[in-house]
Amino acid sequence: MDLRSNFEAGTSRWATRRAQWRALGLSDEDMTKPKIAVVNSSSDLAICYSHLDEISRRVKAEIRAAGGLGFEIRTTAPSDFIHSAGGRGGYILSSRDLIVNDIEAAVEGALLDGMICLASCDKTAPAQLMAAGRLDVPTIIVACGYQPAGTFRGAHCDIEDVFLAAGHLAQGRIGLGDLTEMSEAAVLGPGVCAGMGTANSMHIVCEALGMALPGSTPVLANSPAMWATVAAASRRIVEMVRTGLKPRRILTRDAFANAVMTVLAISGSINCVKHLQAVAAEAECDVDVYRLFEEYADSVPLLTAVRPNGPHPIEAFEAAGGAAGVLKQLEGRLNTSALTVTGRTVGENLAAVEVSDEEIIRPSGDPLARRPAVVVVRGSLAPATGIVKLAVDEERELTFTGTAIVYDSVDDAMAGLRAGEVREGHVLVLRGQGPKGSPGMGMASRPVFALDGAGLTGKVAVVTDGQLSGLVNKGIVVGEVSPEAADGGPLALVENGDRIAIDVAAKTVNLEVPGDALARRRSGLAEVADPRGWLSIYRGTVTPLQKGAVLRGG
Template identity: 55%
Template sequence: MTEPRKLRSNFPRGSYLWAVRNAQWQAMGIPEEDCEKPKIAVVNSSSELAACYSHLDQVAKVVKEAIRAAGGVPFEIRTAAPSDFVTGAGARGAYMLAARDLVTNDIEVAVEGAQLDGMVCLTSCDKTVPGQLMAAARLNVPTIMVPCGYQASGEYKGQHVDIEEVFIHSMHAMLGSTSTEDVVGMSRCAIRTPGVCSGLGTANTMHVVCEALGMALPGSAPVAALSDKMFTDAKAAGARIVQMVWDDLKPRDILSPGAFTNAVRAVLSIGGSLNAVKHLQAVATEAENGVDVYGLFETLGPKTPVLSGLRPIGEHLIEEFESAGGCRGLMRQLLPLLDPGARTVTGGTVWENLRDVQVGNPEVIRSIDRPVAPRPAIVLLRGNLAPEGALTKPGIVERKVRRFTGPAVCFDTSDAAVKALREKAIAPGSVIVMRGAGACGGPAMGGGASRVVFAIDGAGMGDQVAMLTDGHLSGLVCKGLVVAEVAPEAALGGPLALVHDGDTVTVDLDARRVDLEVDEAVIAQRRSEWQQPKPMFDRGWLQIYRRNVGPRRKAPSSHARPSNDRPEDPSQDAEPGAHRRAHPAVRHLRT
C-alpha cells in the first residue's frame, strides 16, 4: 500500500484537540495509538419500539469487530428510529417523513462534529435508509450501507400472513368485511423475527436501491434478518470501509448520474415502492449532482420491463427473490439497460461486479425479453391537476379500465374519507379526492392516505372508484386506481385544492394524465377565492419541519442550491443557512 494519506480525524500530538479527545478515549479504554487510526462511525438506529430495529445491536457488534480487525477504530452513534407501525401513531403520522430528515441531521452532528473518517450505516426501516444515504451524500466521507434484513412472516388459518395483511385487514375490520378476532389472530403471528416488512415495501425497495446505487456490497440486498449471510455481509462491510477510507473513495465518487439511472431501473423492474422516488431525489439533491429523479422515472418507466413480480404487486415472496439472486441477479438481467461503468463501494464498476453473476431462478427474476408485465408498474402522470407530476402504481396485472372518469368526492382528512366509506356515502364511479396530506400540508406527508386505500378495498369498491391524494402511500399499497403525491399540493394552492364535489375528474393511464374537466374561467375564480388552510403543529420538531419544508420542484443544476422560500412567520425564521443544513426536507422537496 502507498504512503497512508492524512486523515481528517488526526490532530497534532499534544494539541488541544488531540489532548482532550485522548483524555476522553483513555477513560473509555481506547489506547492512545488508536488516535492515529481511521475512525469509523457505525450508524445504528437500534430501538426497542419496533421489530425493524430490535436486532441492530447484534449487527453493530459484528461490524465493530471487523473494523478493529482491519485496523480502524469504530464509534457507534445512534439516530432516531421511526417505524410507521409504531411511531406513526402520533400527529396523524406526521413524524414519519420528518424523522427521515432528523436521521440525516443526527448523523451530521455526530460525524461532522467529531470529524470522523468514514461511516458504516446499518440500514433498516423505511426512513432510516434514505436518511442515511442523504447524510452520506451531504458529508461525502467514505460510506458503506449494510442492509440489515427482512423479517420472517407467518401463517394464519393455513394462509400466509405478514404485516401487509394485518394492515389491510385492520381497515377491512373497520368496514365490517373482516372480523376483529381475525385481525387479532393475524397480528399474533404475522412477524416471527426482527427485521423490516417482508413484502416489497419501502424498506426492502430502499435496500435494493442501496446496492443498485453502488453504496452497498454486491449481493447484500435483500437478505433475511439474523441470517448467516446478513452477518457475513456486515463483517465484510466493516473490513471494506477501512480500505475505502485509505483509498478516499467517497459517496460523490459513486453517486453519479449513471448510478441513479441504475437505481431507477432497478426500482421500476421490480415495481418497488413509490416512496423510492422522493427518497432518491432527496439523495441526489444532497449529492448536488443535478439529477432529476422524477424525470428519470417519467422517461425510463415506459422503457423498463418488470422482471420480477414480488408481493404486493405479484405472488413471489422476498425469500424467493433473495434466493434467485436478489438485486445482483436483477441487475445482471438488466445489464443492457444499465450504466456498466458506474463505480461502487467495491472500488470496481457495476460491470466488474456483475460479469460472473448467474440468476438462480429465471422465473422469479426474468430476462428482458421475458418480462412479467407488458406495461410499467410505476407511472408518473401529469395534467392540469398535476402540472408538477403525480405517481401511480397500477401493478403488473393488466387492468380492465385504464381510463377512469367520474365525479369528485372531496375530503380534507383521511378520517372523513373512511367515515364516508363506512356509511356507504360514496357512490360507485366516484373519484375520491383526499387532500391536505402533502409535505407542507400534512405536514411531512402524514394524513393516512394508505388507510383510505385499504378502506376502499375493505368496502369492496377497489374496481369501482379512483382516488387522488397529495399524500404518499405505504410501500405495501398496490390496490385500485390510486394517484398519489399530486403536485403542487393542495396546502400550497395546487389545483387539487380547487376541486369541488361533483366536478368531473379523469385519470388516463395510457395518456399518463390526470385532469379536472372544469372550465378554466371557473378554476380561475376558485383560485382567486382560495385561502390557505391554518397550519398544524405549532411546537416541537414538527413546527421546525413545517416552517422550513418547501414544495417539490425540478432538480437543481449540479452547482445550484435551492432558493430560500420565506417561512409563514418570518419573525420566527431559523438562523441564516439553517434551512439548508438543519432541515434537509427543504432541499429534497424543492427538487
C-alpha cells in the same frame, strides 16, 4: 495516515479529546486509526430495529480487527406502523430528515472519517444515503434484513396482510377475532416488512446505486448471509477510508439511472421516487429522478413479481439472485461503468453473477410485463407530478372519469366511507396530506385499503397529495400529487361534484373545471394552521416533492 480526525499533538482539541477517549479505554495508537461512525437506528418501539444493537457490536469488532476504530452513533428510529399515530402521520417522512441531521451532527461535529450505516425500516436507508451524499465521507450501507413472516390458516401472512385486513374490518367484511389472530401470526422475528415494500425496495436501491456491497440485498435478518455482509462491509469501509473512495464519485447520474431501472424492473415502492430525488439533491447531482422514471417507464421490462405485487415471497427472490440477479438480467441496459463501493464497476461486479431461477427473476427478453408498474403522471390536477402504482397483473382499462368527493383528513375520509358517502363513480380526493400540509406527509393508505374492504376497488379512484404504503396497488390511485394543496396546488381548489379524468396510459390526471371558476375559488383559500415544534420547523423549510422534499433554509 492523513485523516481529518487526527489533530495536531499539543493543541487544545487534541488534548481534550485525548482526555475523553483515554477515559473510554482507548490507546494513543487507537486514536491514530481511521475513525468510523457505526450509524445505528436502534429502538425498542419496533421489531424492525430490535436486532441492530448486536449488529452494531459486531461491526465495531470487525472494524477494529481491520485496523479501524468504530464509534456507534444513534439516530431517531421511525417505523411507519408505529410513528404514524401522532401528528396526522407527519412524523414519518419528516423523520427521514431528522436522521440525516442526526448523522451530520455526530459525524461532522467529531470529524469522523467514514460511516457504515445499518439500514432497516423505510426511512433509514434513504436518510443514510442522503447523509452520505451531503457529507461525502466514505460510506457503506448495510441492509439489516427482512423479518420472517408467518401463516394464517394455512396461507402466507405478513404485516401488510394485517394492514389490508384492517381495512376489511372497518367495512365489516372480517371480524375482530380474525384480525387479532392475523396480527399474532404475521411477524416471527426482527427485520423489515417481508415484501417488496419501501424498506426492501430501498435496500435494493442501495445496491443498484453502488452504495451497498453486491449481492447483499434483500436478505433475511440475522441469517448467515446477513452476518457475512456485516463482516465484509466492516472490513471494506476501513479500506475505503484509506483509499479515499467517497460517495459523490458513486452517486452519479449513471448510478441514479441504474437505480430507476431497477425499481421499474422489480415493481418497487413508489416512495423510491422521492427518496432517490432527495439523495440526488443532497449529493448535488443534477438529475431529475421523476424524468428518469418517465424516460425508462416504457422500455424497462418487469422482471419479478414479489408479494404483494405477485405470488413470490421475498425469500424466493433472494434465493434466485436478489438485486444482483435483477441487475444481471438488466446488464445490457445498465450503465455498467458506474463505480461502486467495491472500488470496481457495476459491470465488474456482475461478471460472475448468475440467476438461479429465471421464473422468479425473468430475462429481459422474456419479462412478466412490458407495461410499467410505477407511472409518473401530470396534468391540470398535478402540474408538477403525481405517481400511480399498478398491480403487476393489471389488465383492465386504465382510465377513470368521475365526480370528486373531497376530504381534508384521513379520519374524515374513513368516516365518509363508513357513512356510505363514497359511491361507485366517485374520485375520492384526500388533500392536506403533503409535506407542508400534514406537515411531514400523511399516510393516505387507510382509505385506499378501506375502499378495497368495501368492494369499491376499481369502482372508485383516489387522488391525494399524501404518501401511500410502498405496497399499495389497489385500483387507480394517484398519490403524491404536487404541488400539494397546502402549497397552493390545484388539489386545494377541488369541490364536491367536480369532474376528474385519469388516464394512466396517457400519464395524465386532469381537473375538468373552467379556469375562471378556479380563479374565484383560489381567492377564498384559507391559511393553513401552523403546528409547533419539529413539524413547524419541517413545514417552514421543506422543498416540494419534485425536489425530494429535502430541507432548505430561508
